[in-house]
Amino acid sequence: MGVLRCGEWGLRATLGIVLLVLITSSGLSAATLRERLVGLTDQEFRQVREKAGRGDRNSMAMMALAYDEGIQVQRDDLQAAAWYRKLALMGDYQGQHMLARFCEQGRGVPQSYTQAVVWYRKAAAMGYVPSQVNLGNIYLSGKGVPPDDEEAAKWYQVAAQQGDAQAEDNIGYMYDNGRGVVQDYKQAAYWYRKSAEQGDGFGMNNLGVMYLHGRGVAFDEMEAMRWFDKAVATGKAKGYTNKALVYMYGIKTRHDYPRAYRMLLQAVAGGDAEARLLLEKCRAELSKAQLEETEQAFRAQSEEH
Numbered sequence: 001m002g003v004l005r006c007g008e009w010g011l012r013a014t015l016g017i018v019l020l021v022l023i024t025s026s027g028l029s030a031a032t033l034r035e036r037l038v039g040l041t042d043q044e045f046r047q048v049r050e051k052a053g054r055g056d057r058n059s060m061a062m063m064a065l066a067y068d069e070g071i072q073v074q075r076d077d078l079q080a081a082a083w084y085r086k087l088a089l090m091g092d093y094q095g096q097h098m099l100a101r102f103c104e105q106g107r108g109v110p111q112s113y114t115q116a117v118v119w120y121r122k123a124a125a126m127g128y129v130p131s132q133v134n135l136g137n138i139y140l141s142g143k144g145v146p147p148d149d150e151e152a153a154k155w156y157q158v159a160a161q162q163g164d165a166q167a168e169d170n171i172g173y174m175y176d177n178g179r180g181v182v183q184d185y186k187q188a189a190y191w192y193r194k195s196a197e198q199g200d201g202f203g204m205n206n207l208g209v210m211y212l213h214g215r216g217v218a219f220d221e222m223e224a225m226r227w228f229d230k231a232v233a234t235g236k237a238k239g240y241t242n243k244a245l246v247y248m249y250g251i252k253t254r255h256d257y258p259r260a261y262r263m264l265l266q267a268v269a270g271g272d273a274e275a276r277l278l279l280e281k282c283r284a285e286l287s288k289a290q291l292e293e294t295e296q297a298f299r300a301q302s303e304e305h
Contacts, residue, residue, distance in 0.1 A: 113144020237270025
């Protein structure tokens with residue numbers, strides 16, 4: 001049958017979401033800080049600024065977030081970076097993480113992967129999962145540091161063992177491909193499943209690939225399709241591509257090129273580059289009438305949504 005690749009294996013830096021859901025080392029969640037900021041009067045905000053100037057961590061975190069997101073003040077990356085740096089120098093792991101993020105993106109400070117690594121490493125050493133994952137990403141990509149698969153795998157493993165779904169998928173990829181660790185399909189499937197069962201679309205897609213190839217688990221085409229369906233439900237275009245390949249080349253699934261073509265059109269609309277290449281192969285198996293009918297149905301479905 002056709003070759004299925006993991007493709008999207010979930011190497012996503014956790015940039016821009018950590019302030020929404022995680023706990024700051026000042027003791028308050030960022031969601032709480034944001035809620036408080038929005039509800040402040042001008043006088044109350046001035047008091048927060050004064051307390052921040054005296055070194056109160058909650059107030060400093062609020063000032064950093066205020067300038068980062070433009071709450072109560074005009075957005076100002078220089079000011080946000082300055083407040084994150086003050087927190088970082090006090091040993092605040094969220095401040096260290098956010099300063100690293102700013103260094104990585106060049107927001108308010110000169111862009112520097114080297115500095116990003118310094119600050120991610122400090123927060124990662126304190127057990128901060130987003131920093132551990134981002135540090136793994138940087139070592140895998142070789143941005144600011146020499147590429148080091150073993151170091152990347154080490155940080156993914158540490159974060160995965162704390163239950164982070166993204167890290168679980170990433171360490172699964174490392175075992176799947178023998179990068180930084182001894183190749184072990186059972187371990188890959190184990191970690192993909194952990195990620196998938198937490199609702200991670202990348203993990204779902206990759207677990208489906210394992211079932212389709214019989215890598216680390218018994219071959220099961222129906223189970224593979226079940227996980228591809230779950231991946232699609234989370235918005236992962238690669239799930240459509242893999243479903244299409246099963247309809248084109250499956251061993252136990254009846255070949256259905258019109259359905260495969262619809263799946264590929266969905267994947268292309270979702271931005272999957274591989275689907276565009278497969279589209280022409282699938283098109284060659286369809287009659288003119290089948291093409292017109294399938295494309296018309298896809299357009300009608302797209303218009304409904």
